Amino acid sequence: MVAKPKPKLAVWKFASCDGCQLSLLDCEEELLAITGMVDICYFPEATRAEVKGPYDLSLVEGSITTPHDAERIHKIRRSSRTLVTIGACATAGGIQALRNFKDVKTFIPLVYAQPSYIETLNKSTPISEHVFVDFELRGCPIDKGQLVEVLNAYLWGRKPAIRPHSTCIECKLAGNVCVMVAKGIPCLGPVTHAGCGGLCPTYQRGCYGCFGPKEDSNTRSLAARLASPIGMEEDDLVRLFRSFNAYAEDFRKESEAHED
């Protein structure tokens, strides 16, 4: 039997903080097993060595924020058999998508001494707005267990066992006491995609929605409850829904509904 060549893996970066790519390096225990199963061909965060494409699997971090990005992602798509986006920037535009609610030209001069050097798009957009994406892995940052699951599922040709239901289910599986019901702490868990294992409620904090909207998220009903009896003001509601996944459709619409 001739050994099959290992699939070629590439890791790409767009506008992002690198945290999700680091999750791959953070897979200490699994890292050797991963390198045993795939050839890491392009991963500037980890190594300068580079093997030319095409690639079997591309992991894409970050959002599209410049005209150059918007071109580059098409090249990457063309050289990738399977393309998976990792993290809130790549799947929803990230925290930098806050610009989408304003006119970016008005604050470039406030930040940069030479605004004329800055070439940027008015919106920060997810990869899926530009090219076809095979799978979107959520989270800010992604959960490394879920990342390994995606790689594993890819290697064995099965669907990743990543459930799109609420964070509440994970919170309850962990045996937590609901912080919203028992303490009146605002929590986005009921509208947020699972993946973190209910991390914040485990530490008596409300969920920040790092994994973005869950399937069929009823943000309107939750927001009504957060307003009364929990007591959040309209401004607070805008801010609550407007963080790492601000531009994910369900969260975007909900934050806009509370703006005057």
Added chain:
Amino acid sequence: MWTIQPRGLGDLLEALRNRGYRVVGPVVRDGAICYEDLGSIEDLALAWLDEQEPGNYRLTGSGNGDLFSYSPGAHTWKKFLHKPSVTLWRATKDQKGLHLKEEPTAEGKVALFGARPCELAAIAIQDRVFLEGPFVDSFYAAARKEMFVVALNCSHPSKSCFCVSMKTGPRAATGFDLCLTEIHPNGEAELVVEVGSETGGLILADLQRREATEKDLEAVRKTLEEAEQRVERSLDTEGIQGLFDRSFESPQWDDVARRCLGCANCTMVCPTCFCTTVVESSDLAGAEATRTRIWDSCFTKDFTYIHGGSVRPSGYSRYRQWITHKLANWIEQFGTSGCVGCGRCITWCPVGIDITAEVEALRARERTGSGSGGSSHEGNA
């Protein structure tokens, strides 16, 4: 019937531990009554008062000398019997082929300390589901086999409780080895103990006790009568299967779907909900695989995902499925309602959706003639 002093609770705990039981019971954690291991009697939640209402739970000191002035809290006993996550089997692959290895079901002996009457009714329902059908769940059976139950009758039902209309409380009739009722004959708390099994009798024999007097028994009757009167909430179960049959397209489902988050908290906290999914995982090299069973919920889309999509794609159809199964179809399937009136789904629903109010709303729509036809959905959608 016997009477013991509050310090007898510690002796009871020790007696159980000495006989090799892992004792679990109510403790206070993160602002709520939870069911966890009782390492010593200091862990047991005593003199706490809970306030419950739809979507709201608060725990404060009772300050009235009562030991058990709280009702069912954040957890259910099902976490010890029908566990949130169970490894079903593992498999390994080598040159010789695939080797399946079943996971052991062996359980130590567990004693539930302070199970409420509605909770005993819930365990009886899960017994029917897991033990009395054509397929016995070996994991549940193993956990259940040597279980010891110290029941605790309710003197302080919460505002979410509706055991009376579901005929499950506030007094336990069966399903326990020992059953306690807190009384205050002379201002001081005492506990009247009823023996429900031979093992229960043997364990009680180890404790300092006296025979219950007529006055003690009168206090028990009075306490539980008063408790019954304090159960404000109720669910009208009269002709309930017919109600759900007729309400299949009620506009009420649209109404509740606007409020329901589909978060599944209600099913997670329900002591009778039993649905699970199985998840397969393997190591990266493909040499080892594991099948795990975890709690699932009819409120997720994946729950009914078959080729081409989810059978119940809307919040409308998912809420309808849950309540119709729980209160009506369950009767056909298992000969009992799936609801014991513990009130958890009401308290722990983040937006306070109340199962009893939803039934009332369905009835009201029938009375006013707005019971069908006004729905925006067809059939199962």
